[in-house]
Amino acid sequence: MKILNNVSYDGEKYSGFQIQKNDSTIQAELEKSLSQLYNRDISVIGASRTDSGVHALGQKFTFNVISSSIAIDKLPTAINARLPDDIVVTNSIIVDEYFHPRFDAKEKIYLYKILNTQYQNPILKNYVCHFKNKIDVKLMQKGAKYFIGTHDFLAFCSAGSSVKSTVRTIFDISIKEENGLIELEFRGDGFLYNMIRIIVGTLLDCGTNKILPQYIEEIIFSKDRHLAGKTAPAHALTLMDILY
Amino acid sequence: MKILNNVSYDGEKYSGFQIQKNDSTIQAELEKSLSQLYNRDISVIGASRTDSGVHALGQKFTFNVISSSIAIDKLPTAINARLPDDIVVTNSIIVDEYFHPRFDAKEKIYLYKILNTQYQNPILKNYVCHFKNKIDVKLMQKGAKYFIGTHDFLAFCSAGSSVKSTVRTIFDISIKEENGLIELEFRGDGFLYNMIRIIVGTLLDCGTNKILPQYIEEIIFSKDRHLAGKTAPAHALTLMDILY
Numbered sequence: 001m002k003i004l005n006n007v008s009y010d011g012e013k014y015s016g017f018q019i020q021k022n023d024s025t026i027q028a029e030l031e032k033s034l035s036q037l038y039n040r041d042i043s044v045i046g047a048s049r050t051d052s053g054v055h056a057l058g059q060k061f062t063f064n065v066i067s068s069s070i071a072i073d074k075l076p077t078a079i080n081a082r083l084p085d086d087i088v089v090t091n092s093i094i095v096d097e098y099f100h101p102r103f104d105a106k107e108k109i110y111l112y113k114i115l116n117t118q119y120q121n122p123i124l125k126n127y128v129c130h131f132k133n134k135i136d137v138k139l140m141q142k143g144a145k146y147f148i149g150t151h152d153f154l155a156f157c158s159a160g161s162s163v164k165s166t167v168r169t170i171f172d173i174s175i176k177e178e179n180g181l182i183e184l185e186f187r188g189d190g191f192l193y194n195m196i197r198i199i200v201g202t203l204l205d206c207g208t209n210k211i212l213p214q215y216i217e218e219i220i221f222s223k224d225r226h227l228a229g230k231t232a233p234a235h236a237l238t239l240m241d242i243l244y
Numbered sequence: 245m246k247i248l249n250n251v252s253y254d255g256e257k258y259s260g261f262q263i264q265k266n267d268s269t270i271q272a273e274l275e276k277s278l279s280q281l282y283n284r285d286i287s288v289i290g291a292s293r294t295d296s297g298v299h300a301l302g303q304k305f306t307f308n309v310i311s312s313s314i315a316i317d318k319l320p321t322a323i324n325a326r327l328p329d330d331i332v333v334t335n336s337i338i339v340d341e342y343f344h345p346r347f348d349a350k351e352k353i354y355l356y357k358i359l360n361t362q363y364q365n366p367i368l369k370n371y372v373c374h375f376k377n378k379i380d381v382k383l384m385q386k387g388a389k390y391f392i393g394t395h396d397f398l399a400f401c402s403a404g405s406s407v408k409s410t411v412r413t414i415f416d417i418s419i420k421e422e423n424g425l426i427e428l429e430f431r432g433d434g435f436l437y438n439m440i441r442i443i444v445g446t447l448l449d450c451g452t453n454k455i456l457p458q459y460i461e462e463i464i465f466s467k468d469r470h471l472a473g474k475t476a477p478a479h480a481l482t483l484m485d486i487l488y
Contacts, residue, residue: 008363008365008366008367009366010366010367010369055366055367057365057367076363080363085364085366085369086366086369087366088363088364088365088366089363090362090363118334119252119320119324119332119333119334120329120332121252121301121332122252122253122254122299122329122330122331122332123252123254123299123301123371123482125254125329125330127367238367
């Protein structure tokens with residue numbers, strides 16, 4: 001029996017989703033909780049390898065059990081009872097045995113938050129990238145249009161990735177601003193290692209007049225990481241949802 | 245020269261605003277920073293004695309200096325350089341020497357957040373009161389109307405307060421809900437010790453059908469703390485602004 005789950009987490013204290021030796025990760029916490037619950041070793045497959053410090057409200061993962069004595073609607077509460085309070089499973093459903101949370105994903109939705117005010121907001125600080133210099137949101141919106149579509153995003157990928165292809169499709173980047181809080185919503189079929197954070201860094205170069213919006217087309221075409229912007233901080237990024 | 249400042253803070257690690265022996269408080273941090281900055285003892289007068297754990301975006305305080313070599317628009321940055329990153333001064337202006345941040349306040353605005361969802365949200369958890377059982381927001385709104393106006397709020401005041409009068413005027417309580425997040429905005433000429441948190445606890449009794457909305461009129465009239473609801477948690481309350 002394969003079970004698909006939704007999990008939310010505050011990524012601050014974790015070295016990302018994926019299990020790593022000697023590091024605290026979301027996957028390790030989930031596997032520990034499930035193994036205690038079912039009294040045998042349980043492995044988890046995550047949909048998205050969120051980076052160290054990245055948060056999630058809509059991460060998905062699956063695991064297999066031969067049979068479960070726990071009713072499926074009571075499962076999140078049973079798993080949560082054995083998790084730290086910065087990780088919360090919010091939904092569990094039974095899926096087909098061939099379902100794969102990563103390969104079957106049709107769309108991933110991420111949200112990046114920039115606080116463009118003179119002073120930091122201490123209540124938001126763990127979830128926003130504070131940027132003091134004035135950002136022109138319209139220029140960011142113009143620049144964002146060049147990312148939409150299917151492109152080779154090699155210039156927007158950090159070294160250390162092991163993917164076969166660096167071609168991805170971005171369906172939409174919507175950028176809105178309210179009281180200095182700029183929210184960038186990314187929708188795509190998948191994102192490379194650090195891709196969203198490098199796109200945000202490049203859009204910040206746009207919004208602060210360091211590059212012209214149309215120059216983004218050239219950066220994409222160049223496939224040269226050095227032409228793109230800096231990698232924006234992880235703690236302002238949240239995985240919002242994954243659609244199947 | 246008297247200077248009025250706006251300060252924001254995450255109250256989690258502090259025993260409230262007001263200075264206390266052996267406890268970490270916002271006032272103590274502000275006085276330490278200012279005394280370092282001006283190289284002599286500086287005392288601060290706060291507008292509102294926020295409780296332990298309560299946050300602020302719009303707390304005000306004043307202090308006196310004989311003269312300041314720091315330009316007034318550079319003052320927040322100079323004070324912040326000597327403050328922990330969970331306290332941020334966002335504005336400083338010179339005021340009349342007779343101005344008093346507490347006695348001259350015309351209106352105080354507080355926001356209380358309740359997350360009414362089956363599972364906690366790990367990203368919001370430090371700033372919301374998570375409440376699992378279904379709340380009827382319309383019943384809360386009906387109940388809230390009984391608080392509007394000038395009343396003796398003795399039934400909604402914790403012991404330990406040293407105020408002369410327990411009469412206060414509430415101008416408005418607006419309650420809205422979106423995706424399970426219920427926000428209660430309180431506007432009044434002032435609030436007693438724990439008053440907002442006890443009102444929230446009582447409105448929760450309304451919203452969960454433990455009491456009828458019209459019973460609130462009787463609780464106010466009784467002046468009996470035992471008839472009102474529980475004191476809702478501090479960490480979901482934020483002082484938003486003080487108007488003069």
